[in-house]
Amino acid sequence: MEFKQSFEELAAQDVHAEAQRRKDSGWRYVQILAVNLDNGVDVIYSYMLDGNLQNLVVKDMPRDGQLESIGDIFLESFVCENEIHDLFGISFTGMPIDFHGKFYRLSCDKPMTIISPEQLARREKEAKAKAVAAAKKEKDAQNASDADMEAKLAAMDPEKAAKVRAAMEAKRAKAAQKEAE
């Protein structure tokens, strides 16, 4: 038996029907997890059959969104569903064992959706560093192309080269003016 893993997208309204389809075709429920992202929360359902681990991703669920519980098909999912409700704020309708937000004893609501100040600062710093690196790369590329052009102009007829230089200067001035606006 070989182990394989894959990730596929799943629409939020198909969660229950997909669980039923998997159960009918012999798939085993593995888990449900949530990932807190900038656009919302991704919820991932995993099923396995003969070593094939399929992760079905419900993308960009709104925070405090709602999904249909699959507990009537896979009773064992109540642990993950209650956990996601308590930690991420996604609620599941029709859970067979519903702890109504009291599954974990927590000091704050939905702790996994809180972006800590350290994490936020790190993300901003990384975004800034990425932008600086991209600008440097662009500048280097521009310098390289300028050097190439100079080499070509040096090999040209001087009169023609002066015309090209003037045209390039005008183009650069126009671009700078546009940027200033």
Added chain:
Amino acid sequence: MGKATVIPFGPQHPVLPEPLHLDLVVEDETVVDCIPQIGFVHRGLEKLVETRDYNQFIYVAERICGICAMGHSLGYAETVESLMNVEVPKRAQYLRVIWHELSRIHSHLLWLGLAADAFGFESMFMHCWRLRERVLDIFEKTTGGRVILSVVSVGGVVRDMDSATLQWICEVLDGIKDEYSKIMKTLLTDYSIKNRTVGVGFISKEEAVNLSIVGPFARASNVNYDARLFGRGAYGDLSDFQPILDAQGDCYARVKVRCLEVLQSIDIIKELSAKIPEGDIAVKVKGNPEAGAQASNVLEQPRGECYYYARGNGSKYLERMRMRTPTSQNLAGMTVALKGCDLADVNMIILTIDPCISCTER
């Protein structure tokens, strides 16, 4: 039939090493329903992935549970390696499996001791834990730690074993095997133990499959599933690996499966010690996981299949790390096994399922 009464069981109970609460609905002396409740030791370890980089988090992962420490560090490392397409050297794969199987032996011996104590068989508890100490001695000599080993890194392992040490491990295991065989014989043939376990907490194969039960709990109901069957890492080089199965589906079958798995792990370690190839024990891992890259993985922990998920964000910190433990998967099966049992058998059924609450809550 008598009036239904709810009896609270746990979170503090002599038979429970960890806090698990059950609301047992009983009529006369029979349990008719059971609602499990966890949540007393949730530590938010998955959230720590935001402040520990992917190399540091391995030390958090192995602190999820004192019994499955090696398994969690291994499962986490394998998932991050899959995320970053890292190929681990063959020798490191062998060393990882040797330590992981030793960890299975120590987990099962710990469990057998606790189960024997619950039977009221205290001398058996002492013998099981005495043998377990010898496995911890192997850990101490080879890794420097007895519980938290910190020996796995992303890309390999941090310590090697020479051939003399491997030979010594095999000799210690031979000694354990001799003594353990006598203990096992008593455990599996003793009249009082059989009286408490045979026919108690029955789960059929159909129920086990329907409830997605994993680990020895499922294998005792004849479900032929063990994540080691995928043959990844050094497991693929074993001459023959077949999961230990039993068709009885009761507490006795669960005791038997775990007992035999100890012997199977000893055989695996001895075979791999003889076959271990020479070479590097780690590769240098450069760069960070790509933004949006995700990987999932399963690993056979002593209590059953454990699922791992990792997602990168382009930095050295992971966006998300998730572990779904075997106990999380087995809780529903436990409620089904408890339905219809005598109140006096509840502790036996819970113990033979071997729930690990610290792992489950993380």
